[in-house]
Amino acid sequence: MTTEPTADHPAGAPASWDVVVVGGAGVDTTVYVPELPLPYADTYAVPPVIDRIGNTGSGVVLGCHALGMRALLIDLIGDDPQGALIRDHFAARGVGFAWSVVPEGTRRSVLLVGPDGRRTSLFDPRFAPGQRLPRDLYLPAIRRARHVHLSITDFSRHLYPDLRNLGVPVSTDLHDWNGRDDHHKDFAYGSDLVFLSAAKLDDPAAVMRDILTRGRASLVVCTAGASGSYLLADSSGAPAHVPAVAPPAPVIDTNGAGDAYVSGFLYGHLQSLPLEDCARLGGAAGAHACTTKGTHENPITEKTLLARAAQP
Numbered sequence: 001m002t003t004e005p006t007a008d009h010p011a012g013a014p015a016s017w018d019v020v021v022v023g024g025a026g027v028d029t030t031v032y033v034p035e036l037p038l039p040y041a042d043t044y045a046v047p048p049v050i051d052r053i054g055n056t057g058s059g060v061v062l063g064c065h066a067l068g069m070r071a072l073l074i075d076l077i078g079d080d081p082q083g084a085l086i087r088d089h090f091a092a093r094g095v096g097f098a099w100s101v102v103p104e105g106t107r108r109s110v111l112l113v114g115p116d117g118r119r120t121s122l123f124d125p126r127f128a129p130g131q132r133l134p135r136d137l138y139l140p141a142i143r144r145a146r147h148v149h150l151s152i153t154d155f156s157r158h159l160y161p162d163l164r165n166l167g168v169p170v171s172t173d174l175h176d177w178n179g180r181d182d183h184h185k186d187f188a189y190g191s192d193l194v195f196l197s198a199a200k201l202d203d204p205a206a207v208m209r210d211i212l213t214r215g216r217a218s219l220v221v222c223t224a225g226a227s228g229s230y231l232l233a234d235s236s237g238a239p240a241h242v243p244a245v246a247p248p249a250p251v252i253d254t255n256g257a258g259d260a261y262v263s264g265f266l267y268g269h270l271q272s273l274p275l276e277d278c279a280r281l282g283g284a285a286g287a288h289a290c291t292t293k294g295t296h297e298n299p300i301t302e303k304t305l306l307a308r309a310a311q312p
């Protein structure tokens with residue numbers, strides 16, 4: 001493993017970071033297909049296949065940056081064309097990025113996107129057993145962070161002891177967890193703020209209560225697409241429903257909507273706004289993401305977010 005820029009990268013880094021995101025950079029290869037699921041055929045002619053920056057950590061840090069937050073992503077990438085794409089994308093936008101190079105290479109996803117914007121993701125995690133993020137890469141940043149968001153990459157779970165010792169608030173996104181898979185449990189029960197999707201949950205409220213009861217979380221946020229989102233801060237109560245924000249244009253690509261929601265929610269959360277306002281900000285950011293091609297090509301700006309969230 002080769003360590004490249006430290007967590008003080010880029011030059012002129014701020015004295016503190018609003019949000020430090022750990023893990024989850026990658027490259028998405030987007031293929032627009034005529035329907036999903038895609039019936040078997042030997043060949044399909046498709047529109048141009050495009051490589052773009054992708055994966056969850058990229059989305060959260062780019063979203064936070066676009067909303068005016070001082071944001072940094074720390075990750076492991078490869079010395080390969082995909083790693084170069086990620087570095088160049090962040091550098092062109094002035095987004096903080098600190099990384100180490102690993103021989104397994106950079107994470108990739110192939111995204112099959114249907115006409116209605118729904119997607120199927122084929123994810124290549126480039127995981128190696130025992131993979132770790134060097135402490136000298138992440139410690140300088142988390143010591144100066146107001147908030148840390150951990151992607152559910154395996155090495156991220158090993159940061160919890162340092163984060164607890166430093167007293168830094170931690171969030172995570174469990175994505176489409178089913179409430180049972182062991183991989184997610186350290187994140188579910190070790191974070192202060194937990195996001196997850198209702199997509200694979202038979203009883204979302206029960207899973208939200210379980211996270212509050214068994215873990216450290218003071219708030220669980222469950223997103224449900226066009227049905228809005230649900231907030232639970234008291235395991236003895238029922239989740240509060242926050243309606244979805246209507247997309248401002250036709251839905252063409254849902255990739256990155258969940259990561260945009262997280263960045264919008266954190267924008268409000270770090271200003272100590274009421275929880276329902278945070279959820280509406282998240283919903284507006286997610287709705288915006290659904291109207292743009294690519295996973296994280298056009299994150300919503302602060303001005304637009306505030307205007308959209310204020311609409312009835």
